[in-house]
Amino acid sequence: METVAVFGGASPGFPSSLQRRRSCSSLPSAHHKPNLRAHHHHQLSAFPSSLHLFSYFPARPHARTLSKPRIFLPHLVASLEQVDETYIMVKPDGVQRGLVGEIISRFEKKGFKLTGLKLFQCPQDLAEEHYKDLKGKSFFPKLIDYIVSGPVVCMAWEGVGVVAAARKLIGATNPLQAEPGTIRGDLAVQTGRNVVHGSDSPENGKREIALWFKEGELCQWTPVQAPWLRE
Numbered sequence: 451m452e453t454v455a456v457f458g459g460a461s462p463g464f465p466s467s468l469q470r471r472r473s474c475s476s477l478p479s480a481h482h483k484p485n486l487r488a489h490h491h492h493q494l495s496a497f498p499s500s501l502h503l504f505s506y507f508p509a510r511p512h513a514r515t516l517s518k519p520r521i522f523l524p525h526l527v528a529s530l531e532q533v534d535e536t537y538i539m540v541k542p543d544g545v546q547r548g549l550v551g552e553i554i555s556r557f558e559k560k561g562f563k564l565t566g567l568k569l570f571q572c573p574q575d576l577a578e579e580h581y582k583d584l585k586g587k588s589f590f591p592k593l594i595d596y597i598v599s600g601p602v603v604c605m606a607w608e609g610v611g612v613v614a615a616a617r618k619l620i621g622a623t624n625p626l627q628a629e630p631g632t633i634r635g636d637l638a639v640q641t642g643r644n645v646v647h648g649s650d651s652p653e654n655g656k657r658e659i660a661l662w663f664k665e666g667e668l669c670q671w672t673p674v675q676a677p678w679l680r681e
């Protein structure tokens with residue numbers, strides 16, 4: 451999506467994030483007088499001027515022959531990074547213990563984008579399909595009973611590196627081994643009641659979102675804070 455926006459925007463060559471910044475009234479504009487621009491640039495260091503993107507830097511400034519101009523496009527490189535999706539679920543113990551808001555806020559505050567959210571009573575066959583890789587484990591029947599024992603909160607989150615980052619925010623499977631500061635490290639004590647699920651790979655993120663959400667339940671949107679989260 452970002453890639454399309456970068457190349458398909460109204461002024462080709464400028465990353466979409468820069469175009470968005472320019473349309474914001476509180477941000478520096480090309481129409482400002484030079485002294486004002488300098489002032490704004492100083493105030494809003496999170497928004498470096500786009501001019502440097504096309505600046506000319508001779509490799510050897512004192513050489514007689516000029517070398518080729520170097521063009522550095524960090525915004526473009528960042529925009530080409532892969533956006534992943536992950537399935538996060540507050541398990542029945544998290545819902546019963548009143549931890550829904552706390553758990554959602556960890557991902558929200560981190561800066562990922564919520565694209566799906568619902569309270570849901572999981573049927574047995576869906577729980578079994580979700581955890582099919584663990585079918586041979588001795589704890590499988592208890593795990594399924596646990597997941598269907600009450601409503602869960604299903605979430606789809608999106609972002610660059612969201613799968614691995616969400617696993618870090620969640621912490622180790624056994625809450626006693628999970629680091630303080632992680633969801634399981636802060637809020638749980640036992641593997642069989644570890645309050646939250648997170649996909650373990652981008653492929654499983656896609657698979658699980660497709661499993662838990664119907665068409666039309668996901669929402670594509672652009673958070674207003676996007677340019678404050680990624681340069």
Ligand code: IDP
Binds near residue numbers: 622641646648
């Ligand atoms: P994960 O949730 O950290 O990815 P998995 O190994 O995929 O951990 O296991 C899925 C879920 O199965 C765990 O979150 C936990 O609820 C449950 N589980 C895993 N191992 C055990 C166990 O040894 N006893 C009881 N439940 C377990």
Ligand code: MG
Binds near residue numbers: 648650
């Ligand atoms: Mg797992």
